[in-house]
Amino acid sequence: MSLDVAALREQFPILHRRVGNNPLVYLDNAATTQKPQVVIDALVDFYTQCNANVHRGAHQLSDEATRRYEHARDSVARFINAAYREEVIWTSGTTEAINIVANGLAQLLREGDEVLVTELEHHANLVTWQQACRRSGATLNVAPIFDSGELDTDAFLQLLSDKTRMVAMPHVSNALGTVNPVKALTARAKEKGALVLIDGAQGIAHGNVDVSDIGCDFYAFSGHKLFGPTGIGVLWGRKTVLEDWPVWQTGGEMIQDVSYHEATWGALPNRLEAGTPNIAGAIGLGAAVDWFSTLNISDVQAHEQHLLRYATEQANAVDGMRLIGTAPDKIGVMSFLLEGAHPADIGFILDKQGVAIRTGDNCAQPLMKRLGIPGTARASFSVYNTTEEVDVLFKALNKAKMMLA
Known part of the structure; x- marks a missing residue:
């Protein structure tokens, strides 16, 4: 080595x-990784040199902050091989990323629909789908594991059906370290017409995460498990899916046009990024991704x-x-x-x-x-x-x- x-x-x-x-x-x-000096420096430099809101101010500090912020989006897009930079949605972490998807899907699910998860789930990728199914009347199915902690893929495939609307599974188990064959399972889920979300909180720092190669529709991860700051994360979503995905949070930045009784949403990534973002966190995550990419x-x-x-x-x-x-x-x-x-x-x-x-x-x-x-x-x-x-x-x-x- x-x-x-x-x-x-x-x-x-x-x-x-x-x-x-x-x-x-x-x-x-x-639980969380430690931070290299380059990430710490990126945070300090932002706050001491160009602390300003992004996409809003008509002044140099805002322009500099916006450039650094969007450079970080570019870095993440390259890191996970996203087809389009606007597929990278900033979130507070994996939990919020999954909630964006689950709350959107809850508006689309109907009685008789099914969501498939596994016995390996972190609460963030289980409770969210419990609630989405409860609100919509859909059924939550759980694929079993063997005593070794390995996913029973045969049982998983048997649970897949034409009624499956979403498959949500971990790339890697946080509790056991098990790596799931997400590419193969995604391909089988897509054959049934299901959407696929990968909880990548544990997978992102341990392997070549290529969302285009995996073939999923959503991939969620947190910056703090990739040597970046806490409070920042990413929802990657396929552009054709995100463009019509029901919004969860509303407010500033994500709006196209507003009257006192109506509102329309802006284009990606803005439509799913309501409010002032975690600018420093995104810049810090960009620095972490750039650092990790040198290895x-x-x-x-x-x-x-x-x-x-x-x-x-x-x-x-x-x-x-x-x-x-x-x-x-x-x-x-x-x-x-x-x-x-x-x-x-x-x-x-x-x-x-x-x-x-x-x-x-x-x-x-x-x-x-x-x-x-x-x-x-x-x-x-x-x-x-x-x-x-x-x-x-x-x-x-x-x-x-x-x-x-």
Whole structure:
């Protein structure tokens, strides 16, 4: 591998801090990634050099802010291989992006229609569709998984029918790391005439996301899981679909013409971007995308898989440690349980040793119930993590195991 991890780490200021008396070992990347200096600089530079509203002001600061803001849209469009820049809709994150689609579809669904999701869903891609079906009278179907956390694709395909109006599925499971075959499943869904939304919150930073190649109609992701700021995200939608999609939020910017009793909506992307946007967030996300695009994605993926294999080998050697989610195709997420130990207690003891992980249900309560567990401890790896940090993790886990025995 040619990835220079040591040099990468130097670009992330927070990785140099200590937690108590210990160096920080940050292994909670599935929750949020840390930010390189170029992203921090982009935010500071915007606020100190051209802080102004976009598309509105007749002055230099507004013009500069608008150029940076729209440059970020161009960067994201290239990054995901969108056919048109106006297919990139700024949102506050994956959750809002999915809600835009679900609230629009709720206006189109009728009794007898069906929406298909999976047992792997984050609440953001489950509760939204529950509500859309409840309001419209449509039926929500759930494709099962195997005990390994792998999607049962045969069962998924059996649930697809001519009544299926929307398939909404995760690119990658946030709780287990399972990678779904979204391109193949999208093709089968399109054969039935269904729309397809991919929850890309976990997929965006781990692989070559090419929306044109996947063939979906919508792809949603959050900036903060792609080394960008919080509070900014993207809904990518196929132009021919978005042009007629029912609007959810109304207000400034998205209007074409208004009278006291009528209003018409503007063209994309404005029609789905009501109100003053998160300008700094979009610029920061653009900087993150430009930074990430300089890396060789094959090297990034190889490094992540190396960390996952290394951690899995150590986990398999620990008595009483049970891995949760063993699908053959995974990203760098290792969810686990220790016999006789509550995940919250594990997380507390690890934190005292400088190791940051996630504990709990991972916003996937139905999945945890399906697996028969209350939650997990979850270590998740990113481009800046090292095998030495994995060693620290297991040293801390052995200490936790002794303390909780």
